[in-house]
Amino acid sequence: MHAANKVTQCADDWIDIGALDEIPRQGARVVRRASGDIAVFRTLTDEVFALRDRCPHKGGPLSQGMVHGRNVSCPLHDWKIDIDTGIAVAPDEGCTARYPVRVEGGRVYLSLTPEERGSNGSS
Amino acid sequence: MKERLVLVGNGMAGMRAIEELLRIAPDKYDVTVFGAEPHGNYNRILLSPVLTGEKNFTDIILNDPEWYATHGITLHVGKEVERIERGLRKVVARDGTSAPYDRLLLATGSSPFMIPVPGRELAGVLTFRDIHDVEAMLGAARCHRRAVVIGGGLLGLEAANGLLRQGMEVTVVHLLDALMEKQLDVTAAALLKASLEERGLRFIMRVQTEAILGDDRVRAVRFKDGTEIAAELVVMAVGIRPNDALARRAGLHCERGVVVSDTMQTYDPRIYAVGECVQHRGQTYGLVAPLFEQARVCANHLAELGFARYAGSVSATRLKVTGVELFSAGDFQGRDGCEEIVLKDAGRGVYKKVVLENNRIRGAVMYGDTLDSAWYFQLMRDATDVASLRDRLLFGQAHLGEAGHGDIRSRVATLPNSAEICGCNGVCKGAIVEAIGDKKLFTLEEVRAHTKASSSCGSCTGLVEALLATVLGGDYSTTPKNKPLCACTDHTHHEIRGAIRDLELKSIRAVMDCLEWKSPDGCSKCRPALNFYLLTAWPGEYVDDNQARFINERAHANIQKDGTYSVVPRIWGGETTPAQLKAIAEIAEKYRVPTVHITGGQRIDMLGVKKEDLPAMWGDLSAAGFVSGHAYGKAVRTVKTCVGKNWCRFGTQDSTAMGIDLEKLAWGSWMPHKVKLAVSGCPRNCAEATIKDFGVVCVDSGYELHVGGNGGVKVRATDFLCSVKTPEEVLEYCAAFLQVYREEAHYLERTAPWVERVGLAYVKQRIVENEASRRALASRFQYSQRFAQVDPWTERANGVDRHEFIPLKLVG
Ligand code: SRM
Ligand SMILES: Cc1cc2nc3c(=O)[nH]c(=O)nc-3n(C[C@H](O)[C@H](O)[C@H](O)COP(=O)(O)OP(=O)(O)OC[C@H]3O[C@@H](n4cnc5c(N)ncnc54)[C@H](O)[C@@H]3O)c2cc1C
Ligand code: SF4
Ligand code: FES
Numbered sequence: 001m002h003a004a005n006k007v008t009q010c011a012d013d014w015i016d017i018g019a020l021d022e023i024p025r026q027g028a029r030v031v032r033r034a035s036g037d038i039a040v041f042r043t044l045t046d047e048v049f050a051l052r053d054r055c056p057h058k059g060g061p062l063s064q065g066m067v068h069g070r071n072v073s074c075p076l077h078d079w080k081i082d083i084d085t086g087i088a089v090a091p092d093e094g095c096t097a098r099y100p101v102r103v104e105g106g107r108v109y110l111s112l113t114p115e116e117r118g119s120n121g122s123s
Numbered sequence: 124m125k126e127r128l129v130l131v132g133n134g135m136a137g138m139r140a141i142e143e144l145l146r147i148a149p150d151k152y153d154v155t156v157f158g159a160e161p162h163g164n165y166n167r168i169l170l171s172p173v174l175t176g177e178k179n180f181t182d183i184i185l186n187d188p189e190w191y192a193t194h195g196i197t198l199h200v201g202k203e204v205e206r207i208e209r210g211l212r213k214v215v216a217r218d219g220t221s222a223p224y225d226r227l228l229l230a231t232g233s234s235p236f237m238i239p240v241p242g243r244e245l246a247g248v249l250t251f252r253d254i255h256d257v258e259a260m261l262g263a264a265r266c267h268r269r270a271v272v273i274g275g276g277l278l279g280l281e282a283a284n285g286l287l288r289q290g291m292e293v294t295v296v297h298l299l300d301a302l303m304e305k306q307l308d309v310t311a312a313a314l315l316k317a318s319l320e321e322r323g324l325r326f327i328m329r330v331q332t333e334a335i336l337g338d339d340r341v342r343a344v345r346f347k348d349g350t351e352i353a354a355e356l357v358v359m360a361v362g363i364r365p366n367d368a369l370a371r372r373a374g375l376h377c378e379r380g381v382v383v384s385d386t387m388q389t390y391d392p393r394i395y396a397v398g399e400c401v402q403h404r405g406q407t408y409g410l411v412a413p414l415f416e417q418a419r420v421c422a423n424h425l426a427e428l429g430f431a432r433y434a435g436s437v438s439a440t441r442l443k444v445t446g447v448e449l450f451s452a453g454d455f456q457g458r459d460g461c462e463e464i465v466l467k468d469a470g471r472g473v474y475k476k477v478v479l480e481n482n483r484i485r486g487a488v489m490y491g492d493t494l495d496s497a498w499y500f501q502l503m504r505d506a507t508d509v510a511s512l513r514d515r516l517l518f519g520q521a522h523l524g525e526a527g528h529g530d531i532r533s534r535v536a537t538l539p540n541s542a543e544i545c546g547c548n549g550v551c552k553g554a555i556v557e558a559i560g561d562k563k564l565f566t567l568e569e570v571r572a573h574t575k576a577s578s579s580c581g582s583c584t585g586l587v588e589a590l591l592a593t594v595l596g597g598d599y600s601t602t603p604k605n606k607p608l609c610a611c612t613d614h615t616h617h618e619i620r621g622a623i624r625d626l627e628l629k630s631i632r633a634v635m636d637c638l639e640w641k642s643p644d645g646c647s648k649c650r651p652a653l654n655f656y657l658l659t660a661w662p663g664e665y666v667d668d669n670q671a672r673f674i675n676e677r678a679h680a681n682i683q684k685d686g687t688y689s690v691v692p693r694i695w696g697g698e699t700t701p702a703q704l705k706a707i708a709e710i711a712e713k714y715r716v717p718t719v720h721i722t723g724g725q726r727i728d729m730l731g732v733k734k735e736d737l738p739a740m741w742g743d744l745s746a747a748g749f750v751s752g753h754a755y756g757k758a759v760r761t762v763k764t765c766v767g768k769n770w771c772r773f774g775t776q777d778s779t780a781m782g783i784d785l786e787k788l789a790w791g792s793w794m795p796h797k798v799k800l801a802v803s804g805c806p807r808n809c810a811e812a813t814i815k816d817f818g819v820v821c822v823d824s825g826y827e828l829h830v831g832g833n834g835g836v837k838v839r840a841t842d843f844l845c846s847v848k849t850p851e852e853v854l855e856y857c858a859a860f861l862q863v864y865r866e867e868a869h870y871l872e873r874t875a876p877w878v879e880r881v882g883l884a885y886v887k888q889r890i891v892e893n894e895a896s897r898r899a900l901a902s903r904f905q906y907s908q909r910f911a912q913v914d915p916w917t918e919r920a921n922g923v924d925r926h927e928f929i930p931l932k933l934v935g
Contacts, residue, residue: 015932015934017931017932018931018932022926022931023926023931024669024670024926025670026644026670026671027670029926029930029931030930030931031930031931031932031933031934032930032932032933032934033933033934033935034935035935037930040931043644044643044644045643058684060686061682061686064674064678064682064686065647065674066647066650066670066671066673066674067670068642068644068645068646068647068650069642069643069644069646071646073646073647075673075674075675075682076682076684078647080647112934
């Protein structure tokens with residue numbers, strides 16, 4: 001039961017980013033890239049999601065926020081972002097890119113190709 | 124057999140004397156009361172609000188017939204005593220009812236004065252003295268339109284305002300060119316007139332009434348200058364005359380009233396007199412405060428205690444017109460040798476004048492803002508030398524020496540316990556505060572019942588309510604607020620803390636399960652709060668949840684807008700050394716810190732550090748002897764100090780050492796919000812101790828402790844907690860204060876709003892008045908510090924939470 005189940009598009013650039021245990025529950029870790037960091041979140045129930053590490057508000061690093069349910073509160077001005085969709089929780093508006101991620105045998109795999117919005121049918 | 128006491132005059136002064144007597148000698152007399160009015164005793168002062176419709180008659184009854192019955196008093200209402208047979212020692216009423224006495228008390232009040240003009244007997248011409256008059260006015264207001272009030276004094280204006288509120292067109296006619304000339308100076312009178320005109324009252328000044336015209340009912344009023352004004356109702360409010368007719372007929376010595384001695388006895392020692400009918404040392408009185416003092420003295424003598432003396436009163440006046448703030452006392456006109464200090468703020472509609480003679484207040488007039496009237500009145504009666512307050516006198520008590528804002532609650536909070544709150548009944552702040560605490564009073568009604576404060580004219584009601592609010596804090600509220608902590612729960616902060624303690628919950632999970640949290644793992648609001656409540660309740664036992672902390676606390680550094688962090692090492696008491704400065708300089712260079720800033724908290728901030736570099740940088744700082752400054756935490760932050768007596772020519776104590784000791788005591792402790800301390804070496808207060816959560820101002824005799832201040836968005840000056848003599852005491856009081864705050868404040872509630880919510884009196888009670896409570900709090904603080912004073916930077920430099928500081932993976 002992880003986000004990758006919902007991936008509809010096929011990505012061929014999956015990479016192994018580490019063990020699930022290296023990400024704290026209700027927390028996040030960063031995958032650092034020259035073209036911009038990706039935040040990988042782990043919820044209380046071990047769901048894993050990945051978003052571009054930039055808040056739609058003013059670019060705050062979402063990886064530094066607090067994870068509760070399927071939301072992360074941005075550390076800079078406390079916007080709530082849905083980590084499943086990358087969309088800001090109302091009344092705030094905006095979204096950040098979402099990356100396919102899956103867990104297999106205790107390891108976390110991330111695709112570096114962002115999903116196209118709306119393709120996964122999530123609400 | 125009991126002695127027989129007869130009271131003639133069932134009014135405010137006489138009945139107050141009986142109440143006082145019952146309190147001190149309940150079984151001494153068989154009491155009989157005669158009253159000409161057909162009711163029990165009621166609060167005459169509140170006839171004005173009955174006239175405006177703000178109250179009704181039942182609201183103002185002081186003693187109903189049952190009260191008389193339960194106290195074994197024989198009450199004759201509607202019976203006017205016609206004569207006193209002093210030889211036979213009995214009184215006889217008009218209808219023949221008689222009663223024998225051993226002692227007699229006369230309290231016949233006064234009668235309104237009627238100007239002897241033709242037409243004064245016409246229907247529709249009234250006075251303003253009793254409930255009967257008020258009922259007649261209310262009746263007239265229902266079927267007539269125009270009213271004329273003759274007399275622009277206190278009573279006349281209250282009558283006029285009442286009739287206006289009843290929908291009549293009201294004109295006040297006054298002999299002089301300024302209203303309330305006995306109580307106001309020209310400026311205040313003009314302000315008052317303007318404000319009453321704004322409400323719709325009309326005035327005709329400097330006119331003398333010549334006749335009242337009409338056939339059966341009044342139709343118009345004619346003045347000496349020949350002009351006329353139409354009216355269907357005329358209220359005469361031109362003055363009162365002591366009602367001494369009965370006494371005169373009985374041959375008692377009377378001048379302007381019944382003459383009494385300092386023991387309230389007339390020339391016949393069996394006969395006492397109190398109230399408006401009395402003349403004492405050449406003075407007559409027309410306000411309840413002095414009359415109640417007379418009643419107290421009289422009761423003392425009737426009880427044969429024999430020590431009280433009445434020496435006359437200074438009285439103060441207020442006008443009971445809702446929305447008009449007016450106060451006057453003493454000799455407000457001044458005379459030769461007097462000086463006036465005046466404040467006039469036309470914009471706010473405020474005028475204050477204080478008349479001084481030899482640096483003592485002789486009189487005061489205030490219009491628009493009367494909050495400090497009790498204070499001025501006190502200074503005046505105590506003949507306090509105000510030379511040192513002079514330049515700030517008119518700004519009020521709350522502005523003495525601090526930048527406090529002038530809202531009513533902080534102003535009553537600054538009043539000394541001896542300050543009189545209720546002028547009518549002479550009740551001081553201390554007595555009210557004590558009653559609220561001891562008798563567990565929560566409402567205005569209860570305070571009235573137990574202390575009599577605010578039970579007479581009611582103009583101190585606002586002050587009493589403010590006192591309730593400051594003493595009870597959150598408990599005093601018309602609508603109890605039971606706000607849940609956040610949307611994840613229905614429980615309040617208070618309930619949650621109670622559950623954590625009573626059910627011995629030691630982790631966030633346990634709390635959420637036990638209290639049936641509505642969300643699986645809370646939110647960014649409740650999780651940090653729960654973590655904090657757990658750590659205060661169970662230091663050393665609870666399970667800290669790093670994921671329930673904001674990033675700054677999790678990373679032990681402040682996140683900046685670009686995602687980098689800042690590093691602020693602790694600089695104990697703001698004092699550093701060249702060696703420390705060199706170490707910081709080298710570390711800043713080594714990690715290429717873009718900005719080094721001297722903070723507002725007397726330390727050094729290195730800004731723009733990459734998260735990955737933090738542990739190594741901390742390792743270097745730690746090696747150089749630094750620990751975290753907790754600039755990021757809901758925790759004790761800085762302790763600012765000044766150089767104090769080691770260097771400063773004004774310093775009284777070693778404020779720097781005091782500050783360092785405080786910081787060593789308190790560093791590392793987590794708090795509901797950030798906490799800042801300061802120690803100033805003298806009252807010049809260079810360390811700004813009076814806008815800190817806990818501030819110390821050194822003085823020759825020791826240390827003054829202040830609490831509940833902050834700078835920031837809403838500046839609040841501290842409340843003065845107490846003075847102590849030794850540094851050890853400062854540490855103990857500080858520990859106790861921090862502990863009571865962390866145990867009881869809501870998470871994210873800084874000390875200032877917390878102190879306002881629970882009330883300074885409560886804080887004092889926990890820390891100053893109750894030594895055992897203080898000791899216990901301080902030792903709980905010390906205990907929890909054993910677990911808290913571990914430098915988080917050194918730990919992390921040695922590998923704790925390593926994952927927090929490095930990326931999971933580097934790509935490309
Ligand atoms: C660094 C510093 C400014 C400076 O360069 O001088 C500073 C910087 C910040 N202040 Fe401050 N305050 C600093 C001294 C002050 C002072 C002065 C003082 O302490 O004497 C005040 C007013 C006094 C007071 O607190 O009562 C002050 C009142 C605030 C407030 C308003 C607090 C309030 O109760 O209204 C905030 C906002 C808050 O805490 O919610 C705030 C919040 C902040 C934050 C934490 C804002 C944030 O969340 O990012 C800033 C973090 C800076 C950082 O990353 O290091 N800062 N701040 C000062 C650090 C002092 C230190 O050595 O630790
Ligand atoms: C409308 C109004 C507003 C006021 N506002 C204020 C105020 O804001 N602040 C303030 O301090 N003061 C105020 N006063 C004044 C205050 O009410 C009086 O000072 C106070 O009531 C006087 O008390 P007393 O007992 O001397 O007289 P009263 O209260 O008048 O009592 C005397 C009683 O004796 C009765 N009586 C007289 N002769 C006889 C007799 N022969 N036999 C039997 N009974 C007799 C009368 O009927 C009366 O009931 C106000 C007064 C009025 C009328
Ligand atoms: S507080 Fe007083 S002692 Fe300290 S530096 Fe200022 S003036 Fe000097
Ligand atoms: S940058 Fe995220 S809330 Fe402002």
